[in-house]
Every structure is written in structure tokens, then in C-alpha cells.
Amino acid sequence: NAGVTQTPKFRVLKTGQSMTLLCAQDMNHEYMYWYRQDPGMGLRLIHYSVGEGTTAKGEVPDGYNVSRLKKQNFLLGLESAAPSQTSVYFCASSYSRNPSTDTQYFGPGTRLTVL
Amino acid sequence: AQKITQTQPGMFVQEKEAVTLDCTYDTSDQSYGLFWYKQPSSGEMIFLIYQGSYDEQNATEGRYSLNFQKARKSANLVISASQLGDSAMYFCAMSSIKAAGNKLTFGGGTRVLVKP
Numbered sequence: 001n002a003g004v005t006q007t008p009k010f011r012v013l014k015t016g017q018s019m020t021l022l023c024a025q026d027m028n029h030e031y032m033y034w035y036r037q038d039p040g041m042g043l044r045l046i047h048y049s050v051g052e053g054t055t056a057k058g059e060v061p062d063g064y065n066v067s068r069l070k071k072q073n074f075l076l077g078l079e080s081a082a083p084s085q086t087s088v089y090f091c092a093s094s095y096s097r098n099p100s101t102d103t104q105y106f107g108p109g110t111r112l113t114v115l
Numbered sequence: 116a117q118k119i120t121q122t123q124p125g126m127f128v129q130e131k132e133a134v135t136l137d138c139t140y141d142t143s144d145q146s147y148g149l150f151w152y153k154q155p156s157s158g159e160m161i162f163l164i165y166q167g168s169y170d171e172q173n174a175t176e177g178r179y180s181l182n183f184q185k186a187r188k189s190a191n192l193v194i195s196a197s198q199l200g201d202s203a204m205y206f207c208a209m210s211s212i213k214a215a216g217n218k219l220t221f222g223g224g225t226r227v228l229v230k231p
Contacts, residue, residue, distance in 0.1 A: 031217060042119075042206050042221025043160075058218060090160060094217065102148065102210060102217055106160035 002026055004107035006091050012113045013081045021076040021110050023091030031094045032074040033058075033104065034066060036087040043090060049074055081114045088112070117142045119207050119222035127228050128197045135182070136192040136225045138207035144168075147211040149190040150219065151181065154204040163205075166190060194227075202229045 004025045013019055023032065030051050035043035045058030047066040055066045063085060065077045074093075078085060088111050092104040118141040128134040140149065151163040166174045166181045174181040182191040190209075194201055204226050208219040 033218065040223070042208070042223055043219070044221075045218045048218060088158065092160075092219075103150065103162055103165055104210075104219055105162060106152075108159045111158075 004091055004093055004105055006089075006107035006110050008110060009108065010111050012115065013078075014115050015082060017081050018077070018079050019081065019112075020078075021089055021091075021112075023074045023076070023093075023107055024072055025074075025091075025093040025105075026072060027093060027095070027105070028071070029093035029095045029105075030071075031102075031104075032068065033092040033094075034064070034074065034076045035090045035092065036060065037090060037109075038087050046076065046089075081112075083114045086112060086114045117144075117147075117209055117211060117220040119209055119220055121207055121222035121225050123225045124223070125226040125228070127230055128194075128201075130199060130229055130231050131196055133193060133195045134197055134201075134227060136194070136205050136207075136227070138190045138192065138222060140188050140190060140207075140209050142188075142209065142211060144211040144213050146213075147209055149181070149183070150208045150210070151179070151190075151192045152206045152208060153201075154206065154224070155200075156203070160206075164192070197229045199229050199231060202227060 033048045034046040049068040052071040091107040094104045147168045149166045153161045164176045180193045207222040
């Protein structure tokens with residue numbers, strides 16, 4: 001049981017390049033999330049998914065796209081990377097929709113630098 | 116809108132002593148959850164403890180306990196018998212059934228350094 005995994009762990013991009021971050025979970029969770037964490041700050045939600053085939057915008061969605069073709073995978077895409085997207089990206093997943101029991105479990109993070 | 120405030124940017128604690136990390140929250144929702152996560156220097160986010168808004172007893176998980184004062188809207192984390200491995204950033208977060216996607220709102224974090 002690997003929990004939540006993310007690939008890659010590190011990436012350096014040039015401005016304008018594109019890339020896809022992959023998140024996978026083996027806990028049969030319905031909900032999946034992408035957050036970004038900037039220096040000295042907490043996490044901010046980029047996009048999320050409440051089930052296979054569904055996605056929705058979070059707090060800071062501009063410049064990102066996502067897809068959830070399979071329940072266990074949640075992809076985050078950057079079509080044209082910008083230096084402002086330099087950050088650490090975390091994927092998370094959770095099972096139920098009850099906030100009293102809905103713990104989100106996080107992946108190890110992807111450190112992205114855009115030059 | 117939901118908001119989490121952690122007023123202590125950093126603190127030192129002596130090994131084997133207890134430490135309290137402050138967290139206050141603001142929400143108009145009746146049903147919500149409060150969470151604490153630990154982020155060591157390696158970067159991962161580790162879930163520590165949660166408290167449901169309707170839970171009457173304070174949550175405990177090993178050396179971690181959550182001092183939940185609903186009327187004051189505070190959810191302080193208490194770490195007892197601090198260990199060197201407790202040195203990390205600690206984030207308070209909350210979720211609400213009314214928050215889109217059940218997203219977590221995070222505070223700015225408190226950095227804890229345990230001294231031997």
C-alpha cells in the first residue's frame with residue numbers, strides 16, 4: 001500500500017515549456033486535490049476532483065489544467081510554464097465527503113523550478 | 116469564507132518538554148473539521164490529528180492532543196514530551212462540508228525547533 005505517490009519529484013523547466021505532473025493513489029479514494037506551496041506559506045488549492053471524470057477549479061487555478069480519467073490518477077498540466085509557477089506541488093486524496101472524518105492524505109510533493 | 120490564523124511563526128522548545136501551538140479559525144459553518152499536519156525538512160505533509168466540530172471530547176493521538184475551544188474558535192495543538200524529531204513546520208487546517216470540494220484551508224504554519 002503505497003498511499004499517494006507523485007512523479008516526478010523534481011523538475012526544472014524553461015519559461016514556456018509544458019509538463020504534466022502525475023498523482024496516483026491506491027486507497028480507492030473518491031476525492032483528489034492539487035495544492036501548491038510557496039515559501040513561508042501554507043498550501044493553496046489549485047484544482048480538485050470529486051470522482052472519476054470530474055474536475056473543478058480551486059483557489060488558484062490559472063495556468064493549470066487537470067484530468068481524472070481513472071479514479072486512481074489525477075494529472076496536473078502546465079501548458080506554458082511561467083516563473084510564477086515555481087513552487088512545490090502536493091497531491092492529496094480523501095475518501096468521504098464528511099468533513100468530520102475526511103482526512104486528506106498527501107503525496108511527497110514535486111519541487112518545480114521555472115527559469 | 117474560512118480563515119486559519121497561526122500567530123507563532125517560530126518557536127523553540129526544550130527536549131522532553133511540552134509545547135502548545137496556537138491556531139484560531141473563522142467560519143460561519145456549523146459542521147467542519149480541524150486538522151494538524153507536520154512538515155519536516157524533507158518536505159512531506161504528515162497528518163497528525165483531527166477534531167470534528169461536533170466532537171465533545173478533545174482529540175488525542177499518542178503525544179499529540181488538540182485543545183478544542185469551540186466558543187473561542189481555537190484548536191491548539193499540544194505536543195507532549197518533545198523529541199528532536201518533532202522539529203518541523205506545523206500547519207493547522209480546516210475543512211467544511213460547505214467548502215467546495217471539501218478543500219482544506221491552511222494557516223501560515225509554525226516552525227518548531229526542539230533543542231537537546
